[in-house]
Amino acid sequence: MTALSTLTARPVSALKGAIRAPGDKSMSHRSLIFGGMAEGVTDIEGLLEGDDILATARAVEAFGATVERLGEGRWRVTGQARGMGGFRSPGAVIDCGNAGTGVRLLMGAAAGYDLTATFDGDASLRKRPMKRVTGPLADMGARFDWNGTEDRLPLTLHGGGLKGIEYVQTVASAQIKSAILLAGLNAAGDTVVVEPEKSRDHTERMLRAFGATVDVTEEGEGWRIRLKGGQTLTGTFVAVPGDPSSAAFPLAAALIVPGSEVTVEGVMLNPQRTGLFDTWIEMGADLTITNRRVSGGEDVGDITARYSALKGVVVPEDRAASMIDEYPILSATAAYAEGRTVMRGVGEMRVKESDRIALMVAGLTACGVAVEEEAEGFIVTGGPVRGGATVATAHDHRIAMSHLILGLAAEQPVSVLDPEMIATSFPGFVAMMNGLGGSIG
Numbered sequence: 001m002t003a004l005s006t007l008t009a010r011p012v013s014a015l016k017g018a019i020r021a022p023g024d025k026s027m028s029h030r031s032l033i034f035g036g037m038a039e040g041v042t043d044i045e046g047l048l049e050g051d052d053i054l055a056t057a058r059a060v061e062a063f064g065a066t067v068e069r070l071g072e073g074r075w076r077v078t079g080q081a082r083g084m085g086g087f088r089s090p091g092a093v094i095d096c097g098n099a100g101t102g103v104r105l106l107m108g109a110a111a112g113y114d115l116t117a118t119f120d121g122d123a124s125l126r127k128r129p130m131k132r133v134t135g136p137l138a139d140m141g142a143r144f145d146w147n148g149t150e151d152r153l154p155l156t157l158h159g160g161g162l163k164g165i166e167y168v169q170t171v172a173s174a175q176i177k178s179a180i181l182l183a184g185l186n187a188a189g190d191t192v193v194v195e196p197e198k199s200r201d202h203t204e205r206m207l208r209a210f211g212a213t214v215d216v217t218e219e220g221e222g223w224r225i226r227l228k229g230g231q232t233l234t235g236t237f238v239a240v241p242g243d244p245s246s247a248a249f250p251l252a253a254a255l256i257v258p259g260s261e262v263t264v265e266g267v268m269l270n271p272q273r274t275g276l277f278d279t280w281i282e283m284g285a286d287l288t289i290t291n292r293r294v295s296g297g298e299d300v301g302d303i304t305a306r307y308s309a310l311k312g313v314v315v316p317e318d319r320a321a322s323m324i325d326e327y328p329i330l331s332a333t334a335a336y337a338e339g340r341t342v343m344r345g346v347g348e349m350r351v352k353e354s355d356r357i358a359l360m361v362a363g364l365t366a367c368g369v370a371v372e373e374e375a376e377g378f379i380v381t382g383g384p385v386r387g388g389a390t391v392a393t394a395h396d397h398r399i400a401m402s403h404l405i406l407g408l409a410a411e412q413p414v415s416v417l418d419p420e421m422i423a424t425s426f427p428g429f430v431a432m433m434n435g436l437g438g439s440i441g
């Protein structure tokens with residue numbers, strides 16, 4: 001019998017110090033994929049070297065680009081763009097591992113080329129819906145065979161011969177938007193994506209950095225994005241800033257462990273990604289942002305968090321898209337806040353790497369926190385956190401890290417099962433937290 005794999009966080013007295021956040025996951029995937037589609041050389045600095053991204057690097061290579069690691073976080077992608085023929089049929093199944101962003105953006109990119117490719121992923125990715133992307137890509141002319149269950153991986157894509165569409169998003173999803181826009185680069189005519197609610201706009205920004213023209217106009221609360229087909233991307237230099245979704249974990253620990261002061265340097269502050277920081281400030285968090293600058297086409301700053309007496313808030317539902325990956329760690333900090341923190345309009349959490357509402361409700365409850373579950377949300381009532389539980393993570397990196405942070409301030413240790421997936425987005429998490437004074441092992 002093999003031993004169960006666990007990590008345990010023990011209560012500590014204060015966290016102190018300054019660290020750099022790992023590179024942003026969204027921008028890391030995009031820099032490799034766009035580099036693979038582009039003519040010429042793309043040099044990337046600050047790439048996240050997590051498992052999700054390494055799977056995307058292998059995929060881009062399988063589609064015909066040359067991908068080299070030059071040093072820590074420094075990668076070079078040389079695209080094979082020949083007119084409309086940048087990607088070619090890969091020789092083997094494209095295994096995207098745990099990465100929803102990887103597989104959905106790669107399908108969009110590949111759909112524009114005359115090729116056949118089979119996509120697959122790990123057990124978690126095989127449970128996630130794919131029709132949200134294959135549907136609009138099929139409307140553009142791509143064909144898909146479901147190799148097992150409809151709407152799920154593995155699937156085979158037959159690309160090429162696309163025409164532009166106008167697509168109105170029904171969920172605020174940057175993955176769907178990005179897949180359509182990447183396909184639109186090699187489609188006949190214009191491709192338009194209308195977003196009633198804004199989602200992260202790294203694709204639009206990075207397409208411009210690669211020389212494409214993308215028209216974005218405000219429409220209601222959202223955006224109308226128009227892209228002309230037949231545009232060639234040109235390789236460029238991409239500096240990937242720190243990931244706000246990863247920075248959230250050490251900052252959260254500082255907010256809940258008395259006496260703490262932690263700075264995370266070089267955090268990306270794209271307004272479509274900073275909903276958690278706005279929410280924490282409304283909860284009374286002592287957060288300061290210094291050294292604001294622009295790097296890689298994105299606003300960046302250093303964020304300092306100090307221990308704070310937090311109070312519960314109602315998170316506005318229209319903020320969900322700007323912090324959708326951050327509700328697990330928000331709910332861990334809400335466990336230490338006075339009163340109720342209401343998180344609604346977050347049904348999308350149920351189709352992430354795991355059903356994140358169900359897992360946070362189960363984990364927090366096991367640690368003695370009062371939580372109410374709803375179909376599309378959950379409510380946490382703060383108070384002393386007992387801890388003293390071993391929590392299931394369903395191999396979800398953010399569920400594991402959220403409970404470990406919770407355990408640093410609880411009365412008794414908190415253990416998580418299957419913590420290996422932390423390496424998908426935050427390699428070095430344990431060492432970094434312990435370097436600040438944490439006790440995770």
Ligand code: S3P
Pocket residue numbers: 025026027101172173174175176178199200324325348
């Ligand atoms: C991402 C978009 C979000 C987010 C994911 C990364 C991206 O997913 O949850 O971690 O890089 O475009 P959705 O677009 O499905 O909301």
